Amino acid sequence: MAGGDAMRERSGTVAYEGSSGGWGSLRGIGETMLRQAATPAALDTLRRQNKAGGFMCTSCAWGKPKHPHAFEFCENGAKATLWELTSRRCGPDFFVRHSVTALRGWSDHDLEHQGRLTHPMRYDAASDRYLPCGWDEAFQAIGRELRALPPKSSVFYASGRASLETSYLYALFARLHGHNNLPDSSNMCHETTSVALARLIGSPVGTCVMDDFAQCDAIFFFGQNTGTNSPRFLHLLQEAVERGCKVVTFNPIREKGLTEFVNPQRPTQMLGAGATRISDQYLQVRPGGDIAAIMGLCKVVLAADAQRGGTVLDHGFIAEHCTGFEAFRAQAAATPWSSIERESGLSQADLEAAAGVFLAAKRVIGVYGMGLTQHVHGFENIAMLVNLLLLRGHIGRPGAGICPVRGHSNVQGQRTVGIAEKPELVPLDKLAEQFGFDPPRETGLTTVEVCEGLLDGSVRAFLGLGGNFLRAIPDQARLEPAWERLQLTVQIATKLNRTHLFNGRVAYLLPCLGRSEEDLQQSGPQTVTVEDSFSHIHASLGHRRPASPQLRSELAIVAGIAKATLAPNARLRWDDWTADYGLVRDLIAETYPEQFARMNARIFETGGFYRGNSARERVWQTESGRAAFTAPAMLAATDVPDDNGRYRLITLRSNDQFNTTVYGYSDRLRGIEGKRDVVLMNPADIRRAGLAAGQRVALLGDAADGRARRVDALEVVPFDLPQGSIAGYYPELNPLIALDHHDRESKTPAAKAVPVRIAAAG
Template sequence: MARPSDTIDYKGASGGWGSLRGIVETLARERPSAGSLNTLRRQNKKGGFMCTSCAWGKPKHPHAFEFCENGAKATLWELTTHRCTPEFFASHSVTELRGWSDHDLEQQGRLTHPLRYDAASDRYVPCSWQEAFAAIGGELKTLEPKSAVFYASGRASLETSYLYALFARLHGHNNLPDSSNMCHETTSVALNALIGCPVGTCVLEDFEQCDAMFFFGQNTGTNSPRFLHPLQQAVERGCKVVTFNPIREKGLISFINPQRPGQMLSGQGTEISCQYLQLRAGGDIAAIMGLCKFVLAEDERQGGTVIDHAFIAQHCTGFDAFRARADATSWERIEQESGLSRADMEAAGQVYLAAERVIGVYGMGLTQHVHGFENIAMLVNLLLMRGHIGRPGAGICPVRGHSNVQGQRTVGIAEKPELVPLDKLADQFGFDPPREPGMNTVAVCEGLLDGQVQAFIGLGGNFLRAIPDQGRIEPAWERMRLTVQIATKLNRSHLFNGRTSYLLPCLGRSEEDLQASGPQTVTVEDSFSHIHGSLGHRPPASEHLLSEMAIVAGIAKETLPSNPRLRWDDWTADYALVRDLIAETYPDEFHDMNGRMFQPGGFYRGNPARERVWKTESGRAQFTAPDMLAATDVEDADGRYRLMTIRSNDQFNTTIYGYSDRLRGIEGKRDVVLINPDDMRRAGLSAGQRVSLVGDADDGHARRIDGLEVVPFNLPDGSIAGYYPELNPLISLQHHDRRSKTPAGKAVPVRIEAA
């Protein structure tokens, strides 16, 4: 492996003055509205609004500032004083705007008026809300319902999500993909099959009691910085953190807490990981197998006293087959596939054995692989061996991205009808819900290519930019009859339009949502299955904006036949009525929702696996025996690399706040490919050279991105990295997790061609 001195790097810790500078730079760039600092002060606190960035939990006893660098950026981005008006669109054709960067598009500011795409002039033109609702409803009524897709980004509230899912089913389909399909769908499928619950088992209090945390493919410093507070506190009381990640991410190395004056003045941060193991991209199955093999050997050496055999006998199935597979797997193969030494894995295993309570933390470094299911299954195996699921201070913790992506699934946004209480909905609303499975993200893309999909409604997000194989999907997009985008700012997905197309601006979560009954509260669910009320206080960016709820209701009224049980106007006037509906549909989890939504720390909707109630096919927690050690399905070959698509600390999902990836030492650019200097020498490349990345999926479709700058970086041999979403066109639509169809963006087979 390359020496760190050969590579670029950020010398500081995560947090600290760098984090404050990042916030100040965003303040200067966005020039947010008056009162934005007061909004930040109340962010993620009772009576304030819940951050639109990540889904990390909101504590019962918040810090003075309960927001992180990225959360502040998201809020300031929403409260910007920049405005994207009809005059802007009169000056710029849609074709011209396609040449703009993601950053420059969103930097135009908040959308202010409902807009219709006029193909004759190739421009968006203003229209009335009623014109838009009538035209959209008219198109939907004439289309075969199963040709329509209702996508949700993960930001919309529980109330809007519930009605949006109801609208889709009343229209006649379950085509309800959401952003989870692109990130944590692997989690939903794997955990549901293995422990009987599609979400993690931990709550915030577990981090106060655990003795060790094992991190796999999760970048805390960039993707969930508020996690750094409980992580720092855990380490300071003696908890051990072991990290497995191809990239040495600063948030899991060292953290300077901006709310600790002593650390800020001294520049001395808290060291986070006691071991940091840079495995190969796609090497997690092998690495965890190494940990498990060591634990099994120690159990045998110590007379069966290491593994929790009583727990396994009472609660688990499949252990013997798993143990046989581990015994039959050689250390030589494990080292080869993981890229780690046996000694390092055994040292990590010692930390595991010394801990009474262990939490397994992971992100998209596990989920976005062809064998992502097996990645998660191996982590479940590791935790089950010593009973680390279903007791305080232990469990499995997937770290979700978008603020309400987990909650949307909870209240019905799901393409899988078996996940939704359809009989209950039938009784409530007097209709026969469709029972046929709907389309997930991959199926939507396939439907666009073969012409099956004729209408797309996007409730937030940037679908066309976030998906794989954009070079194939973008031309197909324009063959649709109807496209509708509900958004706060302009993005690339809005620049490809069906024959009838509308861009509808909505309120942001930080803004006051004033309806007929008064200011409205919305609710969201965090990664720990806790529900929180959110109340916006800032004046709307434009008097012409509607809430997401009002937009969904307006389209539904113009689409669906009359039904006295569908009280769209009443629901829009008073969101408490929708919360009553949610509580009626899901009484065990949401009873007394209106009374509990401002409970400090949120109210907990429960998790059966946390209580060791396994709602699996066997009624037990499931050990598995993987028949592969690499999470990718493409063999290694000379000149073939495993590309990881990554995010900078100056972006959230497809939103690019700026061009500073401070925590990796990269400034002012995103058109880069990060590569080990040893791999550079073997390929005859030099720092700063411009190269092309060429897809190597061998599926008959050419994929290529030119003009990328070579940047020497500390990575394992054969693993390279570059930015999402710019490199998404290199991902084949067929390169996805085999069980969940989550696009596999963390070990994409590519080749490098010198310019």
């Protein structure tokens, strides 16, 4: 591999010698199936996964192709399905044996490993246990508590996996109740995308579709770990590389999914024909150094245009479609290479080589993940990538574009149908006309603002539509005690997690169907829909028998709470909508006619139906009516200066994990087995700090507010990282992230360059 390899000291580091995919992937699936004691019927579910007539994976939001593979699932997608289809049950008998306080000492894995929740439960403070209750009892109690509280003191959180139908009704319920407090998991990961792309190109989501990857000449990756977070993407990458597409990767860690891949669906590769090399150049940028790195690329491109008589840039596109170009060009020219090299951790020669690939390509796709979004200046990270693509007109034409890779399976879709704290993103006048009420116009709370409201007491009730909110947020040590001061907490979930162990004065745990399970309502089996990262809508139909006859669908639970909370209104047909989800899709089509016209007739289109993207058509719905170049005021995406003994911490997900769900303790693709209590360090940093591999240390948060933040007993593991940076697992290291350490524009928590120091283990 080219690109800075000689600059990195890798001797003695922990690493995985194999490729992504291959037999290791199949082994990982098999081990999860055995641990979860999934029935043979689970294999039939996997066969249908991400295919017409089957169900859409609850893991990542990667697209579903028109022509699926024989097995259209990846290792993590299979693990998510097997995790849901476990034969293990977590029923009332479990809570008789275990108090809630005692369960707080259990690991994330062990809590979820108990299996599927089977009965609606209420928390009893006197016994410190969950007790079974009836559905109507729960709905009436929740409605009574919500009516007694000021509406704006309530928060309706959504995790990102709920269907479009459920999400639409959940958002409607919140606004009928009187607030826009609708944070979702996007607030924790890709809110920076929603804010930056909307402002710069007029679309809050990426501009690419799957077909673009069959036409592009180069793909530039920034801060996205395909092998762990979206492995089905590897098929497209493999095909692109084999036809000559060049891949250039910028990431502090050399992730196996972007170095080499053995396709489990190619017998010749599985039998030893050799792995496909993915990245032509792999540049290990410093955490927070992407602004500088992309500025270096732009600087080379602009210089080439000057040297070649103005034949490199797409000047016609820039003149017709863009603003801010001259200011950006002037800043690039004035930025010295010494500053770029210092902040990026990369050499001028490496960046020139990467820019050479960009210059040679006619069609370029820019791919990124949370390695760009979760920074204090994440907005500027994305803005710089937009700058790079605009230089040669790589937005708004086939085979080119910007491609944020989303996480949860429907997190993008939830925003599309109204899960948003920003009222300007929702057609409130249309909702008022449809349902005969005056929707609230005040901006609601983001995830960070919800946490602030927990601390100051202004938030009094929390409804969680899935997720593990209290485990996923920063500053957990401060927020867990505040959580218990809430008046009401309601959690809709399939499995037990840590958030369920911290309860308000009134608390309910409501078990729901999984997406793979049959959803049988009065009108028959129900289909739900989800949106992928490419703005395509897919139908999902579950076939498995529910884990318990007591389970209700997410939509039925939302409708039940809403009906018990709100005043009667003839236009609010909660029972009818629960009986037939097609009626809800008719509402969505009525509210969003430009994107969802004839929704019920289109949901079974092969490959999903496309709801459109204005920026892809070069219609820029920005304030100026054009795409915007921006001139960043900084080269580092962090505000914390380098200092002796201060490190930039990157939080990671393992190969055996999806979000806060930990399937097991194998991070195979990084060569780490059987443990998560680790801190990954460059060997030179280990020596410089007077440490040794295997030693136990503590990490201390080093935020400007001076609050004590500590995670103890972490094992030092030598790893191939840029010097001055360290890494460890999410969510275990979230307590080190200060609540105010977030992107300045979107308030997305900045989990990728967290300032920390190392101390002796306690």
